[in-house]
Amino acid sequence: MADLDPDAFRRRGHAVVDWVARYRAGLPSRPVQPAVEPGSVRAAWPSTLPEEPQPLGALLAMLDDIVVPASTHWQHPRFFGYFPANASLHSLLGDLLSGGLGAQGMLWATSPAATEMEQVLLDALATALGLGAAYTFGGGGGGSIQDSASSAALVALLAALQRANPAWRDDGVAGTERVYVTAETHSSLAKAVRVAGLGSRALRVVPFRPGTLTMDPAALAALLAKDRAEGRRPVLVCPTIGTTGTGAVDPVREVVRVAVGAWVHVDAAWAGVAALCPEHRDLLDGVDRADSFCTDAHKWLGTAFDASLLWVREDAALPAALSITPEYLRNTASESGTDVDYRDWQVPLGRRFRALKLAAVLYGYGLAGLRAHIRGHVALADELAGWVRDEPGFVLAAPPSLALVCLRLATDARTRAAMEQVNASGEAFLTHTVVDGRFSIRVAIGGVTTSREHVVALWERLRKAAATV
Amino acid sequence: MADLDPDAFRRRGHAVVDWVARYRAGLPSRPVQPAVEPGSVRAAWPSTLPEEPQPLGALLAMLDDIVVPASTHWQHPRFFGYFPANASLHSLLGDLLSGGLGAQGMLWATSPAATEMEQVLLDALATALGLGAAYTFGGGGGGSIQDSASSAALVALLAALQRANPAWRDDGVAGTERVYVTAETHSSLAKAVRVAGLGSRALRVVPFRPGTLTMDPAALAALLAKDRAEGRRPVLVCPTIGTTGTGAVDPVREVVRVAVGAWVHVDAAWAGVAALCPEHRDLLDGVDRADSFCTDAHKWLGTAFDASLLWVREDAALPAALSITPEYLRNTASESGTDVDYRDWQVPLGRRFRALKLAAVLYGYGLAGLRAHIRGHVALADELAGWVRDEPGFVLAAPPSLALVCLRLATDARTRAAMEQVNASGEAFLTHTVVDGRFSIRVAIGGVTTSREHVVALWERLRKAAATV
Numbered sequence: 034m035a036d037l038d039p040d041a042f043r044r045r046g047h048a049v050v051d052w053v054a055r056y057r058a059g060l061p062s063r064p065v066q067p068a069v070e071p072g073s074v075r076a077a078w079p080s081t082l083p084e085e086p087q088p089l090g091a092l093l094a095m096l097d098d099i100v101v102p103a104s105t106h107w108q109h110p111r112f113f114g115y116f117p118a119n120a121s122l123h124s125l126l127g128d129l130l131s132g133g134l135g136a137q138g139m140l141w142a143t144s145p146a147a148t149e150m151e152q153v154l155l156d157a158l159a160t161a162l163g164l165g166a167a168y169t170f171g172g173g174g175g176g177s178i179q180d181s182a183s184s185a186a187l188v189a190l191l192a193a194l195q196r197a198n199p200a201w202r203d204d205g206v207a208g209t210e211r212v213y214v215t216a217e218t219h220s221s222l223a224k225a226v227r228v229a230g231l232g233s234r235a236l237r238v239v240p241f242r243p244g245t246l247t248m249d250p251a252a253l254a255a256l257l258a259k260d261r262a263e264g265r266r267p268v269l270v271c272p273t274i275g276t277t278g279t280g281a282v283d284p285v286r287e288v289v290r291v292a293v294g295a296w297v298h299v300d301a302a303w304a305g306v307a308a309l310c311p312e313h314r315d316l317l318d319g320v321d322r323a324d325s326f327c328t329d330a331h332k333w334l335g336t337a338f339d340a341s342l343l344w345v346r347e348d349a350a351l352p353a354a355l356s357i358t359p360e361y362l363r364n365t366a367s368e369s370g371t372d373v374d375y376r377d378w379q380v381p382l383g384r385r386f387r388a389l390k391l392a393a394v395l396y397g398y399g400l401a402g403l404r405a406h407i408r409g410h411v412a413l414a415d416e417l418a419g420w421v422r423d424e425p426g427f428v429l430a431a432p433p434s435l436a437l438v439c440l441r442l443a444t445d446a447r448t449r450a451a452m453e454q455v456n457a458s459g460e461a462f463l464t465h466t467v468v469d470g471r472f473s474i475r476v477a478i479g480g481v482t483t484s485r486e487h488v489v490a491l492w493e494r495l496r497k498a499a500a501t502v
Numbered sequence: 503m504a505d506l507d508p509d510a511f512r513r514r515g516h517a518v519v520d521w522v523a524r525y526r527a528g529l530p531s532r533p534v535q536p537a538v539e540p541g542s543v544r545a546a547w548p549s550t551l552p553e554e555p556q557p558l559g560a561l562l563a564m565l566d567d568i569v570v571p572a573s574t575h576w577q578h579p580r581f582f583g584y585f586p587a588n589a590s591l592h593s594l595l596g597d598l599l600s601g602g603l604g605a606q607g608m609l610w611a612t613s614p615a616a617t618e619m620e621q622v623l624l625d626a627l628a629t630a631l632g633l634g635a636a637y638t639f640g641g642g643g644g645g646s647i648q649d650s651a652s653s654a655a656l657v658a659l660l661a662a663l664q665r666a667n668p669a670w671r672d673d674g675v676a677g678t679e680r681v682y683v684t685a686e687t688h689s690s691l692a693k694a695v696r697v698a699g700l701g702s703r704a705l706r707v708v709p710f711r712p713g714t715l716t717m718d719p720a721a722l723a724a725l726l727a728k729d730r731a732e733g734r735r736p737v738l739v740c741p742t743i744g745t746t747g748t749g750a751v752d753p754v755r756e757v758v759r760v761a762v763g764a765w766v767h768v769d770a771a772w773a774g775v776a777a778l779c780p781e782h783r784d785l786l787d788g789v790d791r792a793d794s795f796c797t798d799a800h801k802w803l804g805t806a807f808d809a810s811l812l813w814v815r816e817d818a819a820l821p822a823a824l825s826i827t828p829e830y831l832r833n834t835a836s837e838s839g840t841d842v843d844y845r846d847w848q849v850p851l852g853r854r855f856r857a858l859k860l861a862a863v864l865y866g867y868g869l870a871g872l873r874a875h876i877r878g879h880v881a882l883a884d885e886l887a888g889w890v891r892d893e894p895g896f897v898l899a900a901p902p903s904l905a906l907v908c909l910r911l912a913t914d915a916r917t918r919a920a921m922e923q924v925n926a927s928g929e930a931f932l933t934h935t936v937v938d939g940r941f942s943i944r945v946a947i948g949g950v951t952t953s954r955e956h957v958v959a960l961w962e963r964l965r966k967a968a969a970t971v
Contacts, residue, residue, distance in 0.1 A: 035871035036950040039523035042591040046519030049595045053602030054508040071841045074618035082626045086868040103615035108604040120604030122511040126518045128601050132806045133522030135577040135589030146572035149543035157551045181850035205701030220828040230699020232674030277830050337601045338854050359689040360936045361746050372540045381650035385807050399555040402504035467829045481505040
């Protein structure tokens with residue numbers, strides 16, 4: 034049949050590697066975000082599929098001509114939008130190995146190495162982060178690689194529902210369940226609540242501690258007590274370590290103390306990996322008492338999407354909620370109860386060997402290299418925050434958090450206009466949030482090739498914009 | 503910071519490509535499934551992470567020494583278990599390009615090319631499959647790449663819940679919703695029902711048409727009428743084109759006619775791609791009247807996991823169920839309402855540029871090549887079924903379906919023993935199902951390099967096993 038033979042793959046593979054190397058090397062001279070109208074790619078790309086095989090060169094030419102000019106370049110060193118989406122070149126090597134093996138890791142039996150390598154890496158990383166032994170398989174918990182923090186939040190919620198009510202698997206939700214977040218919690222929690230059939234009315238927005246953007250434990254306690262008194266069932270509380278808007282850190286230890294009886298899922302999607310550095314270890318204060326913890330290797334830990342790391346303190350919690358075994362998946366190893374079948378830790382059945390791309394990063398950088406990667410960005414953010422403080426007309430919109438700096442000008446209109454001018458220039462890319470009702474620019478530093486010169490260039494461009502809006 | 507520079511990536515990338523080429527070339531001489539005890543990989547892999555960067559060679563050596571010997575080789579030409587998990591070498595090239603670009607396609611604005619290329623490819627593929635214009639963006643519907651058929655079923659169910667009750671987003675499930683499957687429907691539907699908060703009691707198992715393993719439309723009609731009469735709300739019916747057990751095909755046209763008012767989601771995860779061949783087009787009879795249709799490019803269409811293709815007939819249906827917009831995701835393009843934001847078609851927010859690996863397959867094979875890939879496997883299955891029919895002691899357990907042949911020996915014990923002997927030999931890999939209460943071996947033909955010699959080898963090994971059990 035018509036797959037490439039290995040020799041042809043070798044030749045074409047080298048050509049693709051070279052294409053990627055050229056693309057990455059050429060990024061600094063491209064606009065970060067192109068000017069592109071909706072529909073232009075659809076109009077340019079052929080609307081019918083080729084009948085006969087096409088040479089690789091034809092596809093690469095279409096990428097060069099159609100795709101690249103219409104792409105936002107997330108790996109660009111002057112991309113400061115959203116959060117970084119690190120797809121380090123190290124990780125690409127591991128991802129290619131994963132495709133090469135082409136294994137399905139849904140059950141231990143369907144690929145023992147894929148399952149066990151994931152277990153051992155997640156155990157080792159839990160230790161390196163200081164999560165505590167309770168989150169390792171050796172300690173009765175364990176970790177898994179999910180596709181995204183959204184999915185991690187969803188399965189944590191499902192485990193919480195099952196733990197709160199063992200009849201949930203059969204009877205479904207009762208309608209009295211409640212989930213506690215803040216106005217700064219990631220929208221994936223609201224999505225998980227909806228997906229799980231609770232409806233948005235189940236979402237309780239806990240007020241902030243006065244003068245902060247962090248969850249007020251006293252207000253949480255009051256809400257929990259009120260809901261319980263009125264016959265509702267608190268099932269999950271989600272404190273965030275590093276909110277998307279401003280990088281705020283909820284007081285996890287106090288939240289855990291107050292939330293007794295509810296599952297505490299800690300969303301540290303962006304910031305959690307900083308705990309690799311001892312000086313940021315206090316970020317995780319209280320996580321050892323929570324039920325689950327999530328941080329994304331695909332944001333700031335060099336690993337190409339998708340690689341969201343979810344640890345739970347009770348290894349049976351996710352399978353209790355998610356396991357269903359039809360005849361065609363039965364096997365001796367599963368029935369022995371000694372192995373881990375990761376399909377029971379997630380919604381999808383199928384599973385790629387994602388531990389390989391994580392391993393390629395952990396081994397390619399080494400822990401020292403990853404700490405340098407994180408520390409470098411944090412130092413640049415500190416420097417940028419200093420420039421903002423010292424610059425007339427600029428204001429820090431929130432306290433800087435790790436490598437995230439939120440800033441604004443005197444008015445919302447000027448702030449927005451400045452951001453739009455920078456983005457339209459193609460010289461850097463920024464996104465925004467609203468802090469205390471004010472439109473604010475987020476500068477998220479963290480690209481795998483972002484260094485001081487790029488932050489300097491952004492700052493110069495931003496000052497220029499501010500002077501002309 | 504410590505990512506590879508592009509030149510170092512070029513050298514290491516070539517080495518990894520060569521490793522993959524060597525691995526694939528060497529597969530025929532490996533056992534398909536190794537003998538491996540639970541825990542052996544965890545014991546062999548270092549339990550702590552390296553402090554300093556490691557050379558690529560060290561990681562590759564660990565793969566050779568630890569991972570490969572403990573892997574089930576899904577890309578092996580004599581892998582006949584489950585369904586094929588095609589990770590063609592073509593697709594790996596596209597996947598590497600995707601990692602290279604490292605784009606996030608959650609919104610149109612975050613990567614216009616990723617979104618639009620997916621739209622145009624899914625439109626073109628809908629046409630090539632004969633799904634009908636209603637499933638294309640031009641026709642008011644549209645397609646998307648999901649991670650798996652499990653997730654596709656889940657989001658179809660969520661869209662169905664929202665359509666059945668516009669208050670679902672806010673109020674959650676009512677508890678009266680019902681979902682209709684058969685005993686042969688994939689377990690992902692039961693999982694979706696559980697995840698969505700309906701509980702397993704919401705799952706209605708429609709009886710088979712007598713003498714078949716396919717949904718009985720009359721029985722479905724009776725169940726729907728009874729549930730409605732008793733105040734329950736039918737929300738989704740899932741007919742399957744090519745069940746996992748035996749490849750049975752539910753009568754979609756009749757199901758759609760009977761299911762009026764409920765969402766009809768057609769699960770053709772494995773078999774759907776066969777409709778690229780005109781002689782198999784009748785598989786899709788009635789799909790043009792359903793609400794959604796799913797087939798996996800990562801099973802039998804050459805595309806490395808994950809690439810499940812989901813089309814809906816109403817492009818607003820999934821966003822109606824799944825859209826939530828916090829401030830930090832607002833942008834001009836989304837608010838114009840003219841673009842597609844694929845995050846609203848799925849549970850995760852983040853999104854890899856998966857259209858590239860699909861494109862690499864569609865352009866690398868060409869439609870003619872893909873038809874040859876499918877036809878070759880179907881012809882081999884026909885030949886194998888003939889051998890089974892002619893062989894004393896062997897029985898076809900169900901009518902062969904496309905490239906899936908289910909067979910058994912005289913007793914369950916002998917069938918199981920024969921399968922276990924083949925699997926233990928490492929010469930081929932098989933899995934089983936239960937048909938009419940009888941343990942039956944499934945031979946799923948479909949590997950990217952599986953050709954006649956491999957099916958002959960399997961058959962010889964199976965006959966030898968049957969003679970000795």
